[in-house]
Amino acid sequence: MLDIRLIRDNPDKIKAELAKVSFPPQEVDRLLAADERRRKLQHELDELRARRTRESRELGRMEPAERESRRAQMRALGEQIAEGERELTRAEAEFNRLMLLVPNLPRPWVPAGEGESANSVVRREGEPKQFDFTPLPHWELGEKLGIIDFERGVKLAGSRFYFLVGMGARLERALIAMMLDLKREQGYLELAPPLMVNTETVTGTAHLPKFADTMYRDIEEDYWFVPTAEVPLTNFYAREILDSARLPIYLTAYTPCFRREKMSAGRDVRGIKRGHQFDKVEMVKLVHPETSDAELESLVENACEVCRRLGLAFRVIRMGTGDLGFAAAAKYDVEVWAPGCAEWLEVSSCSNCWDFQARRAQIRFRNEKTGRNEFVHTLNGSGLGLPRTLIAVLENYQQADGSVAIPQALRPYLSGLESISIASR
């Protein structure tokens, strides 16, 4: 959520900024009209209530005889106030509805452009591995080794579900453990959060109200399955005021994530690249606004380090305004090279949400300098997404004989095991 005062004070500037992320200017006008109406009603109501308090007190001190006559007019005032409250409630609901649909403003340095047009590679590290045989895609490798079972996933749940079997499951578990240990080294506090959260929580990170159809939910109990651990991690301190000495706060969690993937129906249906359920290690930072830009850079670096330890070639993409999404003010993706399916796989997406989520979730800190409570800045990034990392490991470490070598960094988590072959599963 943006600061309404910012919009109120510089409507034209904000309209221009929002146009960069395809938000129509007339929506800003609607919002301002709703704001004005709400404030006018609020003010009128305040005056009526002040009058009631004052006169009710007088009434209490009156002689009984005198009271009765005043009661009637006080009752009328009460009705007027009740009507005013109903009207204000409606006006506020409309205002809030509109506010929650306004996307975040991009940082000034984010290149402007439609869609992916303004995205650019800002860094590469490691060379895509060369093979003296034709590397297989992971779906073939996985089936040959018997470590990914697509058919039974489909049998039990449907399209986009699969089992990891034996060494496949162990390899993923090793990756998770390795990532979490690295996150701890990098200063993150590990949490094991709820995987189902309420509407308020999902609204806090801005997955609601706009993206309701991308998530699974239990309507009866008002539970939403988390689409990413960003939701519970960012909301950990929702509606709290933090001591500034505690900032920055780094949180991490391994969780399954649940997504409907309606938008990508028919895309990436092969393999384990995109499922309705996947595992991810997530990083979230709550930081002082002054350090926010620098914290995004180090967040990306924290994600890159996972790739580096796994010996995977990767590149970092800076997203242009057209690809920022709803909540991000700036965003980088990290992609690793997968030689089997011959593509760069997005294994991490690192966003700085500025005060956008903090305002929704009301995460504040006491600013010693100003003596005021201000919103923290929130950042989040994958560190990393498991299926795609698993794809990259399998495809990059495959050998001519059909086995897959275990990256050095994972061996301590697999009793020193050096490779996966059909025999070892």
Added chain:
RNA sequence: GGAGAGGUGGCCGAGUGGUCGAAGGCACCAGAUUGCUAAUCUGGCGUACUGGCAACGGUACCGAGGGUUCGAAUCCCUCCCUCUCCGCCA
């Protein structure tokens, strides 16, 4: 799921219809004072919206939402949460 108890400011804890945004204590901040870590005294000390250049005002918030009333932290209803006991269960 059943029975009971309870949810008040950072914490503890008063408050059962009016002058209560809420006593008191602790913690915290500022100042004063006493030569030792510390004690004492004085003052300050919630959040948000809003009017005003400011001084200083107004309104809302005592788990949430409704209701009764001229007036609700206080009475009534519904819901949520916590605790205790019983039942059930991974």
